[in-house]
Amino acid sequence: QDSTETKVIDQIHAFQTGITQPIEWRIAQLNRLIDLLNEQEDAIVDALQQDLRKPKFETLMTEVIVAKNEATYAINNVHAWSKPTYPSKTFPQLMDTVYIQKQPLGVVLLIGAWNYPIQLLFNQLVAVIVSGNCGIIKPSELSPVTADLIAKLIPQYLDKECFKVYLGGIPETTLLLQQKFDKIIYTGSSMVGKIIMKAAAEHLTPVLLELGGKSPVYVHKDSNLDLGITVAKRVAWGKYMNLGQTCTAPDYVLCHGHVLEEFLNKLKSTIKEMYGEDPQKSPDLARIVNARNFQRIEKLILGMSKEKLVVGGDMNEKTRYIAPTVYKDVHIGDPIMDSEIFGPILPVLAVNGEDEAIEIINGSDKPLAFYIFAKSDKVVQKLLSNTSSGGATVNDVLMHAAAYNLPFGGVGNSGMGAYHGKYSFDALTHERSISYRGQNLESLVAARYPPYTEKNLSM
Numbered sequence: 001q002d003s004t005e006t007k008v009i010d011q012i013h014a015f016q017t018g019i020t021q022p023i024e025w026r027i028a029q030l031n032r033l034i035d036l037l038n039e040q041e042d043a044i045v046d047a048l049q050q051d052l053r054k055p056k057f058e059t060l061m062t063e064v065i066v067a068k069n070e071a072t073y074a075i076n077n078v079h080a081w082s083k084p085t086y087p088s089k090t091f092p093q094l095m096d097t098v099y100i101q102k103q104p105l106g107v108v109l110l111i112g113a114w115n116y117p118i119q120l121l122f123n124q125l126v127a128v129i130v131s132g133n134c135g136i137i138k139p140s141e142l143s144p145v146t147a148d149l150i151a152k153l154i155p156q157y158l159d160k161e162c163f164k165v166y167l168g169g170i171p172e173t174t175l176l177l178q179q180k181f182d183k184i185i186y187t188g189s190s191m192v193g194k195i196i197m198k199a200a201a202e203h204l205t206p207v208l209l210e211l212g213g214k215s216p217v218y219v220h221k222d223s224n225l226d227l228g229i230t231v232a233k234r235v236a237w238g239k240y241m242n243l244g245q246t247c248t249a250p251d252y253v254l255c256h257g258h259v260l261e262e263f264l265n266k267l268k269s270t271i272k273e274m275y276g277e278d279p280q281k282s283p284d285l286a287r288i289v290n291a292r293n294f295q296r297i298e299k300l301i302l303g304m305s306k307e308k309l310v311v312g313g314d315m316n317e318k319t320r321y322i323a324p325t326v327y328k329d330v331h332i333g334d335p336i337m338d339s340e341i342f343g344p345i346l347p348v349l350a351v352n353g354e355d356e357a358i359e360i361i362n363g364s365d366k367p368l369a370f371y372i373f374a375k376s377d378k379v380v381q382k383l384l385s386n387t388s389s390g391g392a393t394v395n396d397v398l399m400h401a402a403a404y405n406l407p408f409g410g411v412g413n414s415g416m417g418a419y420h421g422k423y424s425f426d427a428l429t430h431e432r433s434i435s436y437r438g439q440n441l442e443s444l445v446a447a448r449y450p451p452y453t454e455k456n457l458s459m
């Protein structure tokens, strides 16, 4: 415990030297992060193969390239973001200079997730660097090869005094949480999010919580399933990427009865088209991260009636393979609708329109994402106005979360705070109000001093 404490104090000292203040230093560190992603691409692909059997294409598209884009966007904008801003003045401020100083918070603790262990941690590291903070980085122990790689590479590329990686699981994280940080960013389950927030409260440390939830899809009756956009393909892509272990993955589908049969048929043919006759042989499907998660998902499949199975259902505990699976005739109250699936099972519920979909969505916790497939803008606007979620994408999936010009975060049970792009800078920056006046013009304020009189108040 002592050594952990000493190390965090090291980062506090590094921050207090002012080393992170110059914008050029931040840009240099961000460039080093890009160097790491370029030079170590093969090692990253290999680590994610070992941890999740993540296909190389997915590692490059959803981890490496996303993090590089985030870093590049931060480099291009850090000068503008870090400039003080000058609000319009009120009457008593006419003789003053009033502005908002953009000040880093200090030392930020990052507690990482295992499902996108490079993208999520590196995007958050970009946030720490661009805003001029120091960072303590705790990768997830559930993707251990990637965690070891991060621990090896970060000191090779980034300033050793300002950024430190700690490895470990619950006991080590619990120890770290006893320290005082200036902000904690946590990515993971809502249940652990509560533990993090309680620990942070001891030090009045603010938290940014990136959590999960059951993200719904609504397919309206006017959706053209055949021509134009391929609804089933888009849903399947977002669902089965990383074998369903994506925080913003479609969790379940609310499908209008008029297009239900066609949607289910299309899902079936799409899965075959994407992953072949036997998806177990496809190189494009990841694996479930560990035995505990495998057993959790297995239990959900075993709890479902075979008559409701549209496609999939195969499992292999040894290789932690679970087939892309779809169930029909699912109802609210079925165990599969109790909590986030976080695996490759897609329950489809029939609804009679957007009103029923709204009722179902509002009947449970606010999700991280919401996906709407509809041609009618009136229907889209009604769904957006009457529901709440961290973010939403219309006529596609995941896209709002992949954009660095949009805030990424949850609401209610799916999280608090947001990051990406400018929102990352703001999340780790203190906006310090400055009212700056000269040492003259005493007569202008003389009326405020005691002894008070009614006459003074009217001035």
Ligand code: NAD
Pocket: 111, 112, 113, 114, 115, 116, 120, 138, 139, 140, 141, 168, 169, 170, 173, 174, 187, 188, 189, 190, 192, 193, 195, 209, 210, 211, 212, 213, 246, 247, 248, 340, 342, 368, 410, 415
């Ligand atoms: P988790 O919440 O169990 O664990 C994540 C991290 O928390 C690990 O680093 C672990 O060491 C630490 N941890 C676990 N238990 C702890 C404890 N008792 N005390 C202190 N630290 C502890 O992760 P999980 O449940 O496997 O993650 C899946 C969830 O994360 C899903 O709900 C998913 O939607 C969500 N998620 C959200 C995002 C997002 O960006 N919003 C991204 C990825 C995953």
